[in-house]
Amino acid sequence: MGRVVVPALRGVSFDVEEGEFLAVLGPSGSGKSTLLHLIGCLDRPDEGEILFEGRNVLILNDDELAELRLKRIGFVFQFFNLLPRLTALENVKIPLALAGISDKEADERARKLLEMVGLGERLNHRPSELSGGEQQRVAIARALINNPKLVLADEPTGNLDTKSGWEIVNLMRKLNEDLGQTFIVVTHDPQIAEVADRIIYLKDGLIEGIKSISR
Amino acid sequence: MLSMAWMNLKQRKLRTSLTTLGVVIGIMTILAVASLGEGFRGEIKQRMEQGFELNVLIVFPGSFTAGLREGFSQKDIEYIKNVTGVSLATPLITIPLTEEVKLCNETGAKLGAFTVGAVNFTEMREILPQRFILTKGDFPRENERGKIVLGYKASVVNETIVADVGENVTLSMPAPPTMSTSNFNFTVSGVLARGGTSGITNFDYWAFISIEDALNMITKKDKPYQIILVKVSNVQDADRIAKEIEKHFGPYSVTVFVPTAFTRQVNNILSLVQMFLIAIGSISLIVAGVGIMNIMTVAVMERTREIGILKAVGAKNRTVLGMFLTEALLVGIIGGLIGEFTGCLFSYGLAQILNNFLQPNETKLLEGPETQSIKLTPALSSTWMIIAFMFAIIICIIFGLYPARKASKLNPVEALRYE
Numbered sequence: 001m002g003r004v005v006v007p008a009l010r011g012v013s014f015d016v017e018e019g020e021f022l023a024v025l026g027p028s029g030s031g032k033s034t035l036l037h038l039i040g041c042l043d044r045p046d047e048g049e050i051l052f053e054g055r056n057v058l059i060l061n062d063d064e065l066a067e068l069r070l071k072r073i074g075f076v077f078q079f080f081n082l083l084p085r086l087t088a089l090e091n092v093k094i095p096l097a098l099a100g101i102s103d104k105e106a107d108e109r110a111r112k113l114l115e116m117v118g119l120g121e122r123l124n125h126r127p128s129e130l131s132g133g134e135q136q137r138v139a140i141a142r143a144l145i146n147n148p149k150l151v152l153a154d155e156p157t158g159n160l161d162t163k164s165g166w167e168i169v170n171l172m173r174k175l176n177e178d179l180g181q182t183f184i185v186v187t188h189d190p191q192i193a194e195v196a197d198r199i200i201y202l203k204d205g206l207i208e209g210i211k212s213i214s215r
Numbered sequence: 216m217l218s219m220a221w222m223n224l225k226q227r228k229l230r231t232s233l234t235t236l237g238v239v240i241g242i243m244t245i246l247a248v249a250s251l252g253e254g255f256r257g258e259i260k261q262r263m264e265q266g267f268e269l270n271v272l273i274v275f276p277g278s279f280t281a282g283l284r285e286g287f288s289q290k291d292i293e294y295i296k297n298v299t300g301v302s303l304a305t306p307l308i309t310i311p312l313t314e315e316v317k318l319c320n321e322t323g324a325k326l327g328a329f330t331v332g333a334v335n336f337t338e339m340r341e342i343l344p345q346r347f348i349l350t351k352g353d354f355p356r357e358n359e360r361g362k363i364v365l366g367y368k369a370s371v372v373n374e375t376i377v378a379d380v381g382e383n384v385t386l387s388m389p390a391p392p393t394m395s396t397s398n399f400n401f402t403v404s405g406v407l408a409r410g411g412t413s414g415i416t417n418f419d420y421w422a423f424i425s426i427e428d429a430l431n432m433i434t435k436k437d438k439p440y441q442i443i444l445v446k447v448s449n450v451q452d453a454d455r456i457a458k459e460i461e462k463h464f465g466p467y468s469v470t471v472f473v474p475t476a477f478t479r480q481v482n483n484i485l486s487l488v489q490m491f492l493i494a495i496g497s498i499s500l501i502v503a504g505v506g507i508m509n510i511m512t513v514a515v516m517e518r519t520r521e522i523g524i525l526k527a528v529g530a531k532n533r534t535v536l537g538m539f540l541t542e543a544l545l546v547g548i549i550g551g552l553i554g555e556f557t558g559c560l561f562s563y564g565l566a567q568i569l570n571n572f573l574q575p576n577e578t579k580l581l582e583g584p585e586t587q588s589i590k591l592t593p594a595l596s597s598t599w600m601i602i603a604f605m606f607a608i609i610i611c612i613i614f615g616l617y618p619a620r621k622a623s624k625l626n627p628v629e630a631l632r633y634e
């Protein structure tokens with residue numbers, strides 16, 4: 001009896017263009033989240049390589065990966081993952097604090113960004129005092145606060161009602177168009193995936209197909 | 216980071232305060248024990264210095280090992296006087312008062328004395344200037360016979376003066392060979408000031424006559440002296456002089472009491488006791504440390520998800536490590552500060568309680584030298600306060616290190632999945 005190793009991804013290879021809005025579509029267990037974690041440098045693959053801005057990130061040590069996550073990558077999660085004890089504003093300020101930016105400047109930037117995602121009125125509310133959609137907006141603001149190159153969203157609408165879900169997707173799409181950041185959104189909702197420039201279909205750890213959507 | 220740690224601690228008020236309490240108790244114990252021990256030692260030392268003149272050696276004939284020997288002769292005293300470093304040596308003849316040997320006043324009532332000592336008054340005054348002081352009357356002049364000087368308690372029994380200056384007292388004792396009782400009359404020439412303290416040289420229950428008078432009363436005239444008091448010019452020489460005297464008289468034939476050696480010994484014992492108590496205090500601090508480890512480990516588990524989030528948005532391992540260590544450090548600092556404060560209060564409170572306990576029960580001590588109440592004053596030294604504080608912080612960091620490292624090493628993906 002031993003542990004059975006189940007590879008989540010088996011031979012996935014694709015490129016993402018700068019400024020692209022990419023959707024990864026697939027049923028649960030298809031390896032979407034694992035893929036996203038690998039791209040986001042949260043996890044290391046057993047094999048293969050991940051190139052970010054032309055650089056193999058797997059040769060970096062933990063601290064360098066943390067630095068990369070801090071400055072170049074933003075994360076949006078299904079369950080928001082806000083710190084419950086902090087206000088919306090404080091949550092957004094965390095990455096700035098970690099980057100060593102002065103509190104005054106951080107405050108200013110976080111306010112501006114929260115206004116941009118439509119939460120200018122709710123700066124000092126705690127996550128428990130916000131709706132799911134509002135919490136996800138805070139999470140998006142947090143992901144964008146350090147001006148990352150790449151924003152990764154793991155089922156961002158998975159925990160929201162349809163209306164809020166669409167608001168979030170549209171917000172991300174708008175931010176992508178306004179700010180030119182690359183977005184990779186993982187979802188199991190084909191309708192939401194249709195918003196993207198390109199869809200990657202993932203099943204059982206393999207790419208089943210890629211569809212480009214022209215606008 | 217500091218404000219974040221502070222916030223995290225505030226979030227878990229009860230648990231944080233309980234952990235801090237552990238540190239507080241540890242510090243408090245160490246501090247109280249150290250300061251009381253120091254105070255106690257100071258008190259004992261002071262009392263011993265009051266009890267004995269540190270520059271006076273006391274020479275007895277015989278020894279514990281070889282049994283009592285006959286007394287000293289005039290020649291022996293002359294020898295001791297000539298030892299280098301000895302400034303004066305004076306002999307004592309002691310006549311213990313018993314059923315047969317009695318010291319009574321004119322009306323036949325017994326005086327409060329236990330012992331009659333025969334001394335050279337001039338030399339005694341020189342050797343024990345702080346004790347051989349009169350409260351009234353005069354010392355007998357040189358060669359003056361038939362005079363007696365009473366200790367305070369010999370003259371005053373139950374707060375009534377039984378023999379005052381100018382009055383006559385009678386020493387009656389059976390004299391060999393017939394063992395029929397002979398009476399010797401003395402006139403009280405002076406009463407000594409009250410000594411009060413315990414110690415060998417407390418003369419409250421003594422009565423003193425001159426050596427010449429005593430020599431007339433006893434039969435053994437060649438070696439009559441039971442005690443020789445030796446005054447040394449320099450306290451540092453006491454040990455050497457004692458050895459020299461012992462060597463002269465041969466092994467075990469004399470015992471020399473050296474007060475400095477005695478106080479040194481007591482001091483050593485007290486140090487040992489103090490160290491032991493501090494060790495107990497340290498144990499309580501280590502227990503507090505384990506408490507910190509416990510709270511931090513639970514906190515890490517509880518905040519696994521939070522750590523995952525922080526790492527996902529770009530917190531480095533050492534940032535997480537620092538966060539948890541800062542929390543442990545804050546507990547140490549706050550606990551340490553409160554502990555220092557309460558430790559001071561505690562030691563004074565404890566001293567107060569102990570002082571009440573240590574008051575001698577006067578009714579039980581009917582006779583015998585008066586026991587003075589022991590007064591314990593805590594000696595709070597800044598050294599001990601700094602040591603205790605540093606110890607608290609070090610303990611907190613050591614015990615906080617393991618959970619903090621554990622937190623920093625968490626895999627972000629797994630941490631995020633943690634419910």
